[in-house]
Amino acid sequence: MRKLGLIGGMSWLSTRTYYEHINKLVQARAGQRASAPLLIESLDFSDLARLSTAEEWAHAAEVLADIAKRLEAAGATALIIGANSMHKVYDKVAAAVSIPIIHIxxxxxxxxxxxxxxxxxxxxxxxxxxxxxxxxxxxxxxxxxxxxxxxxxxxxxxxxxxxxxxxxxxxxxxxxxxxxxxxxxxxxxxxxxxxxxxxxxxxxxxxxxxxxxxxxxxxxxxxxxxxxxxx
Structure with a gap:
């Protein structure tokens, strides 16, 4: 199985849902003892909630791009961003790494x-x-x-x-x-x-x-x- 990186914490409830869905699906496909090889970096969402200005979104892009680079360096072969709204900065985050980011x-x-x-x-x-x-x-x-x-x-x-x-x-x-x-x-x-x-x-x-x-x-x-x- 290939290792996946998850950028999470937006909210932590969302990250929990992703973790559960992914592991149940892996278990269904690979056997009851299987679990997904995941790297998760969960950030503090209080700094990134209800963004409105261009400066705030630029900051969010930098934060997520830094996380993406760390997950790639740690061995992730692809990434997902565990939040719909944060896909607004998808292009900037994707440009920061050489591995694919699966777009929701x-x-x-x-x-x-x-x-x-x-x-x-x-x-x-x-x-x-x-x-x-x-x-x-x-x-x-x-x-x-x-x-x-x-x-x-x-x-x-x-x-x-x-x-x-x-x-x-x-x-x-x-x-x-x-x-x-x-x-x-x-x-x-x-x-x-x-x-x-x-x-x-x-x-x-x-x-x-x-x-x-x-x-x-x-x-x-x-x-x-x-x-x-x-x-």
């Missing part, structure tokens, strides 16, 4: 395309929903994305940062998510992309009004393809 949105876009989804909705933090760095990966595969509705953007951003990143999953948040998903179905979405790892805390991925594409699960599957030499 490209994995999700490929899965949507394979399954014949033509029209989808993307939900997550404000920057994932509104900015082009994530959306363009899906649009490049001829997948039409519903335009972000600002009331949903505000609601989701609040739930993610004020509740989920603190480990809270309230019944009220579950109800609000269900309402959003119902509205997206009525607007013509064939599927919904969970563009935030922590959203699976309040969304039943396997039983919903619409097919749910859990970005973390899909990203972890691509990571395991790499680990097993199938990527």
């Amino acid at each position: 949105a490209e994995c999700v876009a490929a899965r949507l395309e394979t399954n014949g989804v033509k029209k989808a909705a993307l939900i997550g933090t404000r920057n994932v929903m509104i900015e082009s760095f994530y959306r363009q990966k899906l649009i490049q595969r001829d997948i039409e994305l519903l335009p972000p509705e600002m009331q949903f953007v505000e609601t989701l951003d609040r739930i993610i940062y004020d509740e989920l990143l603190l480990g809270k999953a309230s019944r009220q948040a579950e109800r609000e998510l269900k309402t959003i998903l119902t509205n997206l179905q009525q607007d013509g979405a064939q599927a919904v992309v969970l563009g935030c790892t922590e959203l699976e805390m309040i969304v039943d991925v396997d039983a919903n009004v619409l097919p749910i594409y859990d970005c973390t699960r899909i990203h972890a599957e691509a990571a395991v393809d790499w680990i097993m030499g199938e990527h």
Whole structure:
């Protein structure tokens, strides 16, 4: 098995989810005693949450690029960034190392395309929903994305940062998510992309009004393809 590097801590709950998904998948493919060869550097997310200015994002890119270089030097053969929003600085981080970084949105876009989804909705933090760095990966595969509705953007951003990143999953948040998903179905979405790892805390991925594409699960599957030499 090939060694994978994970840039984590954004949040630590997300890193835990990646670790669990990856190891369960490796176990399913390589046997009950198997576990994934992983290098993890988990950073302090309090310095990188809710970034807004160009200077803040430039700092984030430097922090992640430094981690990527350390993981490469420690023997990682490929990397993943365990946060959707941090893929905004993907290009700068990828340029800092000579090993591949598996892009979460490209994995999700490929899965949507394979399954014949033509029209989808993307939900997550404000920057994932509104900015082009994530959306363009899906649009490049001829997948039409519903335009972000600002009331949903505000609601989701609040739930993610004020509740989920603190480990809270309230019944009220579950109800609000269900309402959003119902509205997206009525607007013509064939599927919904969970563009935030922590959203699976309040969304039943396997039983919903619409097919749910859990970005973390899909990203972890691509990571395991790499680990097993199938990527």
